[in-house]
Amino acid sequence: MRYWLVKSDPDEYSFHDLVRDKKTNWTGVRNYQAKNNLSAMAKGDVVLVYHSQTEKAIVGSSKVSKTAFPDPTEDGEGWVCVELTAGKSFKNVITLEHIKSTPALSEIALIKQSRLSVMPLTDEQYECILELGG
DNA sequence: GCCAACGTTGGC
DNA sequence: GCCAACGTTGGC
Numbered sequence: 368m369r370y371w372l373v374k375s376d377p378d379e380y381s382f383h384d385l386v387r388d389k390k391t392n393w394t395g396v397r398n399y400q401a402k403n404n405l406s407a408m409a410k411g412d413v414v415l416v417y418h419s420q421t422e423k424a425i426v427g428s429s430k431v432s433k434t435a436f437p438d439p440t441e442d443g444e445g446w447v448c449v450e451l452t453a454g455k456s457f458k459n460v461i462t463l464e465h466i467k468s469t470p471a472l473s474e475i476a477l478i479k480q481s482r483l484s485v486m487p488l489t490d491e492q493y494e495c496i497l498e499l500g501g
Numbered sequence: 502g503c504c505a506a507c508g509t510t511g512g513c
Numbered sequence: 514g515c516c517a518a519c520g521t522t523g524g525c
Contacts, residue, residue, distance in 0.1 A: 376523090398508075419523060463524080482507060482522055
């Protein structure tokens with residue numbers, strides 16, 4: 368079991384939308400590193416959802432319910448998506464500001480590679496986030 | 502709205 | 514294959 372974090376612009380598709388839909392195909396990733404991470408996801412892996420732009424906080428968790436398959440929205444070829452099933456909303460969202468001020472999360476890819484949209488989390492990072500999220 | 506970071510493209 | 518130009522993302 369591995370842990371991941373995906374970014375979403377809540378104006379386009381928010382965690383709230385995922386909860387409403389129960390599950391969704393996480394499509395539209397057009398970056399090789401992000402694609403490799405999507406491909407490495409296993410069924411049952413936990414995927415935390417971060418809202419960029421206006422909110423800038425980790426808001427909830429989801430699970431991989433289908434491993435990588437060809438992105439049906441693809442405009443080129445070779446891109447993949449996974450199916451995510453909504454999990455829990457965090458009681459307290461974990462803001463970027465909070466993440467930045469938490470030493471245990473100083474190495475998180477969210478900060479180190481600000482433009483990456485799908486990234487792995489270490490066990491320690493995941494547990495730390497869970498704790499902060501309540 | 503600006504701009505830094507950084508990925509991608511294209512000319513050479 | 515290098516690197517400058519360009520486009521996009523995302524924080525501020």
